[in-house]
């Protein structure tokens with residue numbers, strides 16, 4: 433059997449290699465990672481024939497564990513359970529006699545772990561060259577993220593099933609097979625049946641919200657909240673979602689979180705000087721909750737450019753000494769960039785409408801470092817957020833601990849004259865000469881003129897000589 437890499441092409445059928453050329457087997461969509469947590473992952477994919485596939489997976493390059501699908505349909509989502517937190521896994525899909533190339537991913541770390549690395553971008557779903565280049569740059573070995581947040585308008589023009597395949601899954605195949613993907617919908621996904629095709633294609637963490645439109649999850653010491661801004665700006669009918677219900681859920685969700693960092697992401701920006709401008713419903717209806725519950729960073733798209741706000745509070749820049757929130761528009765993921773009209777407002781720190789790129793964020797302890805990078809590696813923006821963290825959480829039972837050096841034990845006090853036989857005592861009043869000692873145990877410097885003959889040998893010989901003398905006297 434010969435295996436080949438799944439190509440990231442717009443073609444619906446992704447042909448896999450056949451067994452002895454007898455059967456026809458193909459994945460119409462390469463594997464993509466969903467609901468990855470510390471102990472589980474979901475591997476989703478699509479088939480062009482009915483069969484019961486398996487996912488083979490393991491650590492350290494092995495694929496010696498098997499998760500078998502519960503059904504034989506063409507839409508597949510196989511859950512891997514009992515995984516180890518913060519661990520590299522490799523996996524491959526076996527379906528209908530075919531086998532995908534080996535892919536890899538990393539599980540979420542032990543909850544509370546103070547290091548998280550993620551990527552975020554929106555407005556990419558064109559299927560074009562810029563989208564592909566931005567996605568490819570995320571997978572460079574140095575910057576490979578733990579997870580990928582998609583900020584909406586993930587599949588132009590109307591979020592149909594075919595567009596989701598051709599403009600999202602095909603161009604992002606290499607990323608989605610290795611990086612857990614957490615999207616929110618944009619207005620373009622809502623064009624088709626209020627984002628129902630989008631909802632049908634993803635498996636998102638719904639445990640806290642009961643909805644895939646908005647949800648939250650923890651990764652390390654960061655609490656992520658993905659909102660559906662379409663529910664608030666008049667694009668959703670009330671039987672699908674309402675602003676009031678989402679806001680009520682958000683308040684209880686943020687209030688319950690004890691995470692060190694809180695990051696919220698959605699499509700329509702509360703602060704933007706781009707073509708669409710600021711979305712005041714999102715600012716006024718949700719901003720007060722962000723401020724009340726200590727949200728650190730808000731990520732959005734919609735405008736096809738990059739823009740960073742100053743720390744904002746209410747409708748203005750936060751006064752000196754007051755805590756504000758940084759708002760980003762990261763809408764340069766692939767769609768045609770739109771130039772800014774007019775001078776930058778006072779609240780805008782930096783904006784760019786000439787480069788496609790994505791946001792790369794590293795959270796380590798109390799420092800969040802954000803960079804905006806182009807596919808060529810050009811740095812568009814870089815900034816830090818810092819905060820004081822409390823004591824680090826204790827590892828829960830059963831988690832591995834970092835081995836530590838043996839703790840030196842204090843010397844045991846002994847009464848004079850009770851030295852343990854053979855124990856070396858430091859030479860009294862004998863200054864050591866620098867360089868004389870080798871540092872090895874027992875390497876005490878010798879006194880000038882003293883014999884180096886071992887005493888435990890000398891004494892028996894001396895005793896033997898006396899015995900021999902007495903014996904000879906007796907004889």
Ligand SMILES: [Fe+2]
Nearest residue numbers: 585618619734
């Ligand atoms: Fe949009």
